[in-house]
Amino acid sequence: MADNKHFDTPMLDELEKGPWPSFISGFKRLRDDHEDATIRGVANSLLGQLEHSYETRKGYWKGGTISVYGYGGGIIPRFSEVGDQFVESKEFHTIRVQPPAGNYYTTDMLRQLGDSWEKWGSGLVTFHGQTGNIMFIGTNNENIQHFFDDINEYGWDLGGAGPCVRTGMSCVGMARCEMSMCNEHAIHRHLMNNFTDDVHRPALPYKFKFKVSGCPNDCQNAIERSDFAVIGTWRDDMQVNQEEVKAFIAKKGRDYVIDNVTTRCPSDCMTLNDDDTLTIDNSNCVRCMHCLNVMNKALTPGKDRGVTILIGGKRTLKIGDLMGTVLVPFMKLDTMEDYETIIELAEEIIDFWAENGLEHERCGEMIERIGLVNFIEGIGVEVDPNMISLPRQSSYVRMDGWNEEAIKWFERKAEEASA
16 A cells, blocks of 8 residues: 555645644654555555545444453454455554553653554554553554563553453652652552453443542542542641741732632631731631642641542443542551552442442442442441532532531540540
């Protein structure tokens, strides 16, 4: 195909116009400039089919079944329904590969992955797909096993695809972020190493995702995109450096602090005093992180740090978007036993969901269907007043007497602990 005429692509050419980079230009570089004739031919065929799709306003990719030996997932099959017209891209499968925790790579490793993919695939790669995986886009039936064997030899593994535990994700973490309040990469590795079999061999009602964010900024969108979200947090008072507060006010002015910090607190727990100091009602702080992000030298998370675990977040499926519901308000992660506790909790949740979830039903949708009380009873977790999906926002539940009942609950727990 390298010596054959290029497919005409007048509609795709329009996508190259304007100030923004275009993926079409990238495809054309592969078609015109790559040293490998096979890759040039595949890129030309792919452009031809995409132009045809634009002309007819129809998609021509269909699925199927394909994988590597011993695995049930990790490959997204793509067979062309117009493969007789666009022969060299008639098989254009995507391989999902799990990234390292925190998405840390060396340039040597990136080059090694790139060399393997140009040897066995199209050269098209996405860092990273919606799933968090490295998406190696475009290879055929014959080369899938060769590519996997190649990268597996130097330490890479396939990600999840289908009704299984999906590829985990964690944020950049304490190596580069001052807000980090847990060892995100250790949590990521412990969870994924334990559930590797569930990643590779789909056997669940639908997908189950782990995501880890080191602070409530939640750079991984774990609360709204994962079934099991681990969020770093603190439970003592926020640290306030009053000298840095005064320096910030001297630079920005009191009006700036009032307009951009204190009045934007969702629980109105901050007061700017006349002497240019800040007073914080920590009992009402909801860890939104806004003030810490704006005044990052003056305000710092507390010292008693751990994680909050939320369950059931997801995007639209059967019943619309769901945010994660707090299941464990606070957990310390200081010892190996603490990490094992998280793993055991995840195992209980996945086992319960596998038994009680309907086909194609996410964990959060099951909880909505059977009720949170039945869910936490089923997994053996005690009820906690902090288990609420939308605090301070329910206009349908009487909240008078709530604080008194919560105090009784905490007093009862303290008595049980001291007994």
